[in-house]
Amino acid sequence: MSKLRFVDVCAGAGGLALGLEKAGFDPALLLDRKAVACETLRLNRPAWNVLETDLLDFDPAEHQHTYDVDLLSAGLPRVKSSATVARAETEEELRLLEATVLLAHSIQPRALLIENVPGLVDSPNFEGVREFIRKELEHLGYRFRWFVLNAADFGVPQDRKQGVLVALKERYFPAFSPPVPTVSEHIPVGRALRRSMAARGWPGADAWAAQALSVAPTLVGGSDKRGGADLGPTGTKKAWARMRVNGGTLGNEVPGPDDSPSGVITITVPQAALLQSFPPDWVFAGKKTVRYRQIGHASPPPVGTALGRSIAAALSS
Structure with missing residues (x-):
């Protein structure tokens, strides 16, 4: 057929x-x-x-x-x-x-x-x-x-x-x-990102994933005319903060072995793509903000x- x-x-x-x-x-x-x-x-x-x-x-x-x-x-x-x-x-x-x-x-x-x-x-x-x-x-x-x-x-x-x-x-x-x-049940942020959070040997990956029990708030790409890459408006940032995520910026890489196990972390662009359920091998053109906006608008x-x-x-x- x-x-x-x-x-x-x-x-x-x-x-x-x-x-x-x-x-x-x-x-x-x-x-x-x-x-x-x-x-x-x-x-x-x-x-x-x-x-x-x-x-x-x-x-x-x-x-x-x-x-x-x-x-x-x-x-x-x-x-x-x-x-x-x-x-x-x-x-x-x-x-x-x-x-x-x-x-x-x-x-x-x-x-x-x-x-x-x-x-x-x-x-x-x-x-x-x-x-x-x-x-x-x-x-x-x-x-x-x-x-x-x-x-x-x-x-x-x-x-x-x-x-x-x-x-x-x-x-x-x-x-x-x-x-x-x-x-039958929603996938929480911690489960979705645990493996990527541990990719560079961060000792806090499992503990962070265990407390990030909610699904992510809606990712928004923002306007092409203004602003940088962040995870959304004030209410969204507060929801991220409850999961020990800084919603005001995007990270360049996931935490490493020397980062605090209990610290606030930042989501990377590839992790944002995982939260949109793009395949891990899907490549986004452009610099960080442009890549994130494509993901958030998708x-x-x-x-x-x-x-x-x-x-x-x-x-x-």
């Missing part, structure tokens, strides 16, 4: 595409406007067809191999409510969301997958956006479902809620069900795999 084909827009570091690949999908095209994200994709999957361009400038007529794919997927930049931020700050994210839906007009996928903030699913602040999407998708003959997933339910050691839209052509929709959790691959399997099951019904 041939693999299902997909187009992934705003592909970033490849978290969603990597998950879909494991679910049995082959990419016809991956698109992102950031050179460093495209470099990351090419470093890890040289055979993938990666296009560096803005989704708002993308013309599928110039890439006709994208027509009639099985799935159009998008892990889009997080939209923000116009009730809480200035219009200029959220306009671009909303344009990308609308452009993804409009792209379905051209390439006519059998299924559409959009992953974004949980509020997009049911917040009154996004009612107008949902109504636009409803009209467009119904006009194209899709039925759709909104729902929220938590990455922790799929083996990701992180409390990361994701708003999801799955739309399928009318004939396939009745067979679709959102993915169900794949783990969709955890196991969530993409679960979604891909649910969509594949419906398409094969």
Whole structure:
């Protein structure tokens, strides 16, 4: 049986595409406007067809191999409510969301997958956006479902809620069900990072892991326009502090044999990738802050795999 084909827009570091690949999908095209994200994709999957361009400038007529794919997927930049931020700050994210839906007009996928903030699913602040999407998708003959997933339910050691839209052509929709959790208990930070914390002989690795009993707070990549690499806002930093982690910075290496067994430690970029459940051999291009932002903005691959399997099951019904 041939693999299902997909187009992934705003592909970033490849978290969603990597998950879909494991679910049995082959990419016809991956698109992102950031050179460093495209470099990351090419470093890890040289055979993938990666296009560096803005989704708002993308013309599928110039890439006709994208027509009639099985799935159009998008892990889009997080939209923000116009009730809480200035219009200029959220306009671009909303344009990308609308452009993804409009792209379905051209390439006519059998299924559409959009992953974004949980509020997009049911917040009154996004009612107008949902109504636009409803009209467009119904006009194209899709039925759709909104729902929220938590990455922790799929083996990701992180409390990361994701708003999801799955739309399928009318004939396939009745067979679709959102993915169900794949783990019976959440994986705590200590268990996820114990081996890496001990990699340089730190004598406090086991004791640290034993007290880091919560899943990680949501990793955030932050804005490309300001700030350095840290683990998130004030509340997130406090949650990290309770696990003896300095959330205000990222380390260059894990603790070594001469570091205090009971000291506060810093998470490294490779460890952040583990908390997003990227494979250990997945390489991120760029310097430390740029690499961390790619990780923080990504969709955890196991969530993409679960979604891909649910969509594949419906398409094969």
